[in-house]
Amino acid sequence: MNIGKTQTLKIYEHNSSGFILVDENEEKAFLPKIFAPENSLIGDEIEVFVFQDDDKLKATTEKPYAEVGEFAVMNCVQTLPSGAFMDWGIIKDLFIPYTQQKLKIQEGRRYLVYIYVDEKTGLITGTTKFKRNPQYTDLPFKNGDQVDLILMGESELGWNVVINKEYIGLIYASDVYKKLYPLSQETGYIKTIREDGKIDVTLQPEGFAHIDEFQKIILEKLNENYGLLYLSDKSSPEEIKDELQMSKKNFKKAIGGLYKDKKIEILEDKIRLL
Structure with missing residues (x-):
């Protein structure tokens, strides 16, 4: 079972509350009845997002703003001394521990969040701490490709951006031709993939x-x-x-x-x- 990912599972059995779904290894996840398509039958395949709730695997047909390994802008719906809960588009909120907050998260405000599975707890977790301009290998881009951007923030060199929810790149200040705002979304274009694995992006197509x-x-x-x-x-x-x-x-x-x-x-x- 790919926790924190959208995947296709098969309906194994059902009860008054919902459906038991299984993957190829017969690992099970529960899909509440409110999320199941009408007239669903045992043996049918269904595309769902799998997450954890009270140490159990659950499924939903809702679409999260981001999956494990991706970034998204999320709104904080509750804060506790131990951490913050973020709305990530599904019935269960995403938890960001206090130790994974770059700055103390405030209820009602929006933040850029990265989703991962914590190695110690095995739980889907959020963080607002991430590397700037990391080095990548085997990137699925070539120069000139159109991409979706989330603006992270301004730096001495320009603007750090998230590319297609998964990668961090940079727009140099010399390539910025309009007013930009943190957490806003823009269309961009791959300008250069450098030898060190860093990605340069531009807001305008070239050529x-x-x-x-x-x-x-x-x-x-x-x-x-x-x-x-x-x-x-x-x-x-x-x-x-x-x-x-x-x-x-x-x-x-x-x-x-x-x-x-x-x-x-x-x-x-x-x-x-x-």
Whole structure:
């Protein structure tokens, strides 16, 4: 039984309270009746999330915000001297011991949480203590891949982020072109997987394959400004960032394409819609 993971189990027997499910090794988990699909029969297979409750294995068809080995943003629903309970999307709350709290967790506030199985207790546990910019091997990414990001927080180099719920990476400050907020979610792109196993991420796709996106932004801004935009290939990266939330590199590629398509005119200090 894969504790803390979504998996497919078979209905072995049922009673008035629910169903007994088994895996290939005949290990059992209990699925309360309220979570079972209607007309479920013995022998049917069902996809469930397995967790522990009072030293017993239970199952639910609810979808947790994250599984073991993943990060998620969770709200604290209760605090005790021994730890905090977090809402992680299923009927049972996730416990974070006091010793696994980077800062004391406060009820009603949101936190980034990593889920793991404690080696000593064998219990699914949460923590707000995790390594920054860890080194990875055999990553399932290549440069340019689109990924989902959770913003962890700002550092001297830029922003630390969680990638696809599982990996920690970095957006360099020079690649940030808009206001960012901790715990918010963004779409990102793998920029570089370094030899030391660290991951660099950018908020904007790179290369001509994605240039239409930036052309669209420029055309929309031109239409808003009555056909004029006081930016050119001589404008500073800061000016372009403030006005369009894109890099100067992508700006120059975009206006080059628009000029070639005869959609704009490039002047000394501005561009004009044709």
